[in-house]
Amino acid sequence: MEKIQEKIRQLAKEKGYTILAHNYQMQEIQEIADYLGDSLQLARLATKLDTEKILFLGVDFMAETIKMLNPEKKVIVPVKAATCPMANSLEPEMIIEAKKKYNAPFVIYVNSTIKSKMYADVACTSANAVEIVKKLNSDIVLFGPDKNLAAYVARKTGKKVISVPGETGYCYVHNYIKIDDILKLKQKYPDAKVISHPEVSEEIQKISDYIGSTSQMEKIPGEVEDKTFIIVTEKDMVNKLKNKYKEKEFIPLYTAICNNMKKNTLKNVLKALENEEFEIEIDKEIADKAVLPIKKMFELME
Ligand code: 13P
Ligand code: SF4
Known part of the structure; x- marks a missing residue:
């Protein structure tokens, strides 16, 4: 040290x-x-x-x-x-309007502001988004701010997932990862498995072998025989993986950097x-309201 x-x-x-x-x-x-x-x-x-x-x-x-x-x-x-620029792309008014228009529950990704959380019904993280949406008693759900995670959840649950704010809701670190960069790495390491975060674009989700939150990404190499993995998320995630699985190889995407x-x-x-x-x-009044969707998330996970 x-x-x-x-x-x-x-x-x-x-x-x-x-x-x-x-x-x-x-x-x-x-x-x-x-x-x-x-x-x-x-x-x-x-x-x-x-x-x-x-x-x-x-x-x-x-x-x-x-x-x-x-x-x-x-x-x-x-x-x-x-801060997280994606969190700041969802405004409380967008949630209020969407709820009025669709009369459906609003699932808020934890990557959001406190002010927005005050108007959502339940929170989720990338680790439990699919589980939370499955448990809701509604075939239509509103979901924001990440459109890529929304698309992943829709595919996994078969429900209609309406993303709010829509096209402008994404993480720049993940959304701009180029599919060609992954394909080139796949060519260079033909035996490698691709593990991606669900914030990546849908086209990258579709060529990934595994998709999960950073903690889920961490489990996969321990559960499979494969030795080489292309890690499609923020580049420093591989530090933890290299530390944990010394005998395996992890290829990061050096271009994926979260400046914040x-x-x-x-x-x-x-x-x-x-x-x-x-x-x-x-502020206590704000916190008391904004914490409710997070508590609801824990309740649904029990
Ligand atoms: P995790 O919850 O998977 O760690 O993701 C947080 C995040 O900010 C992803 O960009
Ligand atoms: Fe936000 Fe950074 Fe996570 Fe992207 S990588 S969602 S910008 S915290």
């Missing part, structure tokens, strides 16, 4: 912080985390921790979800500006612990 990493670990221990980090964090950040996971795992885990303070390393909607589920805990992040996830650096993580900021603060 580098000196600064040791300093961070020491300070976190002294001040009573648990460090939670998302799978897309840089390798050096992954190394200092107490827990590394996908958005569902991290949200769940945060409700079971016995520490009163959490340092979260990911993007804002994830930290906010953790705070809403743990209003009594202190949740800090190193940079306030680490990379705003957390060892330097600003250290500063966050020294100053115990920036704290996530959410």
Whole structure:
């Protein structure tokens, strides 16, 4: 471990912080985390921790979800500006209008703002979107903001899934991955299996061997004999896979970079612990309403 990493670990221990980090964090950040996971795992885990303070390393909607589920805990992040552009593409008015027009439940992807969550019926992550939509007592569901995840859910459930806002709802990191890049990698590694995140375009979904959230991606190499995998998601996901399966080979897409996830650096993580900021603060009335779809999601998963 580098000196600064040791300093961070020491300070976190002294001040009573648990460090939670998302799978897309840089390798050096992954190394200092107490827990590394996908958005569902991290949200769940945060409700079971016995520490009163959490340092979260990911993007804002994830930290906010953790705070809403743990209003009594202190949740800090190193940079306030680490956001998710896709989350910001869905506005509350779009949800209100769609619900009026179709009279159907609105399933909100956890990659969304607090204000939008206030108007949705149930939340989901990429790990449980199919399961949640299957469990709803309706053949038509409204789903936003990710159109690619919506298309995946529609295929898997056979239900009519109307994506809101529609064409403009996507993650730029995944949506712009070029199918030709994957086909070239498949040619270069003919025995490789393609594992993709459901935020990729439908054409890439269709040539993938497996599709899943980052935690589901992590399980697949342990369940199959194959030795080589093309990992179609944010490039730093392979760090965790390489660490876990030393005898297997993982090919990342070096072009898939989430700039917001990379705003957390060892330097600003250290500063966050020294100053115990920036704290996530959410107005109680707003949080009480926005947390309901997340709680409903957990209820449906029981
Ligand atoms: P996961 O929940 O699969 O980790 O995905 C979060 C995300 O932001 C994907 O782009
Ligand atoms: Fe948002 Fe995409 Fe980054 Fe995930 S990878 S946080 S969806 S911009």
